Amino acid sequence: MCPAPTGTVTTDPVALAAELIRIDTTNFGGGRSNGERAAADYVEAFLGRLGVECTRYEVADGRTNLIARVLGQDPELPALMLNAHLDVVPADPQEWSVDPFAGLVRDGFLWGRGAVDMKGMVGMILAAVASLLSSGQRPRRDLVLAFLADEEDNSHVGARWMVSEHPEAFEGVAETIGEVGGFSVDIEGRPVFLVQTGEKGILWLRLRAHGRGSHGSQINRDESALLDLAQAVLRIGHEPWEVSLTETTSAMLSGLAGLLGLPEDSDPDTLARATGACSTFVTPGLRTVANPTLFHAGIKENTVPSTAEALVDVRFLPGQRDEVLSRIKELAGPGIEVEIADEVEAVETSFDTALVETMRASVERALPGATLLPYLVPAGTDNPMFARLGIRGFGFSPLLLPPGFDFPAMFHGVDERVPVDALRFGAGVLHDLVLHH
Numbered sequence: 320m321c322p323a324p325t326g327t328v329t330t331d332p333v334a335l336a337a338e339l340i341r342i343d344t345t346n347f348g349g350g351r352s353n354g355e356r357a358a359a360d361y362v363e364a365f366l367g368r369l370g371v372e373c374t375r376y377e378v379a380d381g382r383t384n385l386i387a388r389v390l391g392q393d394p395e396l397p398a399l400m401l402n403a404h405l406d407v408v409p410a411d412p413q414e415w416s417v418d419p420f421a422g423l424v425r426d427g428f429l430w431g432r433g434a435v436d437m438k439g440m441v442g443m444i445l446a447a448v449a450s451l452l453s454s455g456q457r458p459r460r461d462l463v464l465a466f467l468a469d470e471e472d473n474s475h476v477g478a479r480w481m482v483s484e485h486p487e488a489f490e491g492v493a494e495t496i497g498e499v500g501g502f503s504v505d506i507e508g509r510p511v512f513l514v515q516t517g518e519k520g521i522l523w524l525r526l527r528a529h530g531r532g533s534h535g536s537q538i539n540r541d542e543s544a545l546l547d548l549a550q551a552v553l554r555i556g557h558e559p560w561e562v563s564l565t566e567t568t569s570a571m572l573s574g575l576a577g578l579l580g581l582p583e584d585s586d587p588d589t590l591a592r593a594t595g596a597c598s599t600f601v602t603p604g605l606r607t608v609a610n611p612t613l614f615h616a617g618i619k620e621n622t623v624p625s626t627a628e629a630l631v632d633v634r635f636l637p638g639q640r641d642e643v644l645s646r647i648k649e650l651a652g653p654g655i656e657v658e659i660a661d662e663v664e665a666v667e668t669s670f671d672t673a674l675v676e677t678m679r680a681s682v683e684r685a686l687p688g689a690t691l692l693p694y695l696v697p698a699g700t701d702n703p704m705f706a707r708l709g710i711r712g713f714g715f716s717p718l719l720l721p722p723g724f725d726f727p728a729m730f731h732g733v734d735e736r737v738p739v740d741a742l743r744f745g746a747g748v749l750h751d752l753v754l755h756h
């Protein structure tokens with residue numbers, strides 16, 4: 320069912336990503352998934368043709384994680400890992416202009432679920448390794464390739480499980496490159512590549528209110544679990560979280576101010592807006608975000624429930640978990656239980672590293688005059704899992720995007736697509752990077 324690569328090994332990331340889009344690896348969440356195995360089979364077959372062996376890891380049937388190693392020129396150096404998840408979120412074909420699983424190339428774009436999140440990157444990694452090895456080159460340091468399951472749910476059968484049960488798969492890895500960063504934004508006509516060096520943490524908080532259950536005809540204003548809960552949720556939802564800068568966002572804003580010719584102490588939101596459509600990625604990285612996402616209460620129209628629950632999705636900045644949690648408890652108020660349903664730690668690493676210097680040089684060779692700035696991604700990736708092993712994570716899936724392209728809208732969006740030139744640019748940059756870093 321899965322089309323194994325045939326004939327000469329392609330070095331075209333567009334062809335590779337298109338084939339991967341055609342393998343439907345939808346992750347529906349809650350443990351329901353089409354599984355990643357067929358995509359892993361494809362990747363393993365492709366790498367096998369290049370003489371690269373893979374090791375498979377599965378804790379649940381069909382939920383395949385694949386790890387490969389390419390030996391570098393200098394075994395003394397710590398390894399670099401390129402990582403990508405093989406699963407995608409669901410796509411409703413009714414809403415799309417094209418079949419989301421056809422892997423179509425049209426109008427200069429590769430269309431389909433996973434084009435940017437993140438089979439495009441899988442295609443770029445495979446293309447970079449194929450062009451490297453087929454031209455007789457080797458990466459400077461050992462290269463670990465990690466193709467993971469379940470990132471689009473909670474990584475319980477993917478990176479989270481791999482890191483806790485198979486840390487040996489990542490032995491010797493000091494740094495990793497994956498999603499969500501490395502894309503270009505247009506600042507005053509100049510491409511600026513945002514490298515992800517930080518990631519907000521996640522707290523899923525279950526709020527529970529208790530009151531007096533009664534018949535719906537009774538007066539029950541002061542002991543209503545639903546009313547108490549609604550008020551708590553309103554207070555949390557309306558909290559005006561202040562801008563709070565980290566090392567990453569300070570450096571980003573200072574870089575943006577410089578490029579825009581504005582003072583360093585300009586309003587952070589104004590500077591963030593200069594990233595255009597990508598400000599929907601950049602702005603939430605400047606402050607805490609807390610969104611109510613679920614309500615559970617009641618069983619019948621004429622019955623006042625005695626308990627009510629809500630779920631609040633809290634995204635906090637590195638170093639601020641405890642203060643944000645206590646502020647939320649304060650906002651919830653004394654009668655409301657606040658329980659942690661799930662959490663992921665925030666991570667941040669330095670932009671001032673040799674790896675970023677290599678990224679800069681590789682981008683510069685492909686596109687003279689390009690600039691790199693750090694940014695903090697407001698959503699989650701597998702980087703916090705790798706950080707548990709001391710691996711520093713960077714979002715760097717290099718894409719040179721046309722000005723005005725609404726890149727954030729592509730993530731989990733309808734008509735997800737990526738310019739084919741952007742994928743070819745990215746594969747070239749990754750090839751150059753693994754050769755020199």
Ligand SMILES: [Zn+2]
Nearest residue numbers: 436437470498
């Ligand atoms: Zn992703």
